[in-house]
Amino acid sequence: MLLCIDCGNTNTVFSVWDGESFVVTLRTSTEHQRTADQYFVWFSTLLRHNGLETDITDVIISSTVPRVVFNLRVFADRYFGTRPIVVGRPDCLLPTQPRVDGGTQVGPDRLVNSAGAYDRHGGDLIVVDFGTATTFDVVAEDGAYVGGVIAPGVNTSLEALHQNAAALPHVDVTRPQAVIGTNTVACMQSGIFWGYIGLVRGICERIKGEYDKSMRIIGTGGLAPLFSSGDVLFDTIEDDLTMHGLLVIHRYNKENT
Numbered sequence: 001m002l003l004c005i006d007c008g009n010t011n012t013v014f015s016v017w018d019g020e021s022f023v024v025t026l027r028t029s030t031e032h033q034r035t036a037d038q039y040f041v042w043f044s045t046l047l048r049h050n051g052l053e054t055d056i057t058d059v060i061i062s063s064t065v066p067r068v069v070f071n072l073r074v075f076a077d078r079y080f081g082t083r084p085i086v087v088g089r090p091d092c093l094l095p096t097q098p099r100v101d102g103g104t105q106v107g108p109d110r111l112v113n114s115a116g117a118y119d120r121h122g123g124d125l126i127v128v129d130f131g132t133a134t135t136f137d138v139v140a141e142d143g144a145y146v147g148g149v150i151a152p153g154v155n156t157s158l159e160a161l162h163q164n165a166a167a168l169p170h171v172d173v174t175r176p177q178a179v180i181g182t183n184t185v186a187c188m189q190s191g192i193f194w195g196y197i198g199l200v201r202g203i204c205e206r207i208k209g210e211y212d213k214s215m216r217i218i219g220t221g222g223l224a225p226l227f228s229s230g231d232v233l234f235d236t237i238e239d240d241l242t243m244h245g246l247l248v249i250h251r252y253n254k255e256n257t
């Protein structure tokens, strides 16, 4: 079985592929201090809790936090006797090479999203991923990542407001009743919700204006459904896109090495 690990700046997601489907998906916060042994205690406990007997033979990792990769490598080696494929490292093959400025280290999550989205939809896509940052990845006709946009994430923006303004509390993002807020929390929720819809819509329109062919927009990340409840932003929403991309890249490496 294949263990896919998607490590973002906020959360790390583990998902086990049994050859036909993802049988379990587990989420933990991203902390670079966490050791291989700590990962295993958490992982094996939750597998047992889910009544699963898994025989992990392969591991693939995408991490936007370089420091966590060391302990994840030790985890794969010590507990599963396997050397993981790490997206973005020179020995990990990609189905198509990114076309960006020389010296740019594209976030591995963006390469993975591009590969997953291309496999499902073909090219000429915008992938919008709501994470710590909100990323827009442009996938060309041949499946290559050719650039995009990095915007502040939803919770990152809310947290910045709270930290920089003495009278603004911590609030959770939600769809407000009205645009005109009649209390502080409602005003903040309106700013983030409607502001973000304007951001996503505006950036996608500008990308489409610059790209001379029609494009489809794929939304992913836990907050995509919330924002699409306020406006038609995406052609489809796929919460498993990153995991699917890891599967695609793993398969490609198995077939070509």
Ligand SMILES: Nc1ncnc2c1ncn2[C@@H]1O[C@H](COP(=O)(O)OP(=O)(O)O)[C@@H](O)[C@H]1O
Residues within 6 Å of the ligand: 007, 008, 009, 010, 011, 012, 130, 131, 132, 133, 153, 155, 221, 222, 223
């Ligand atoms: N369904 C959801 N509802 C509310 N907040 C969410 C949801 N999914 C993710 N988040 C929040 O969005 C932020 C980004 O999370 P995540 O997508 O895991 O980021 P990353 O991939 O950068 O680690 C976090 O603060 C997380 O708690």
Ligand SMILES: CC(C)(COP(=O)(O)O)[C@@H](O)C(=O)NCCC(=O)O
Residues within 6 Å of the ligand: 007, 008, 009, 010, 064, 104, 105, 106, 107, 108, 109, 110, 130, 131, 132, 133, 134, 135, 150, 153
């Ligand atoms: C933009 C990101 C911080 C998004 O990370 P995430 O929100 O998933 O934690 C990540 O893709 C990254 O570190 N990128 C490197 C720069 C680039 O992609 O050009």
Ligand SMILES: [K+]
Residues within 6 Å of the ligand: 109, 129, 130, 131, 132, 133, 134, 135
């Ligand atoms: K992201």
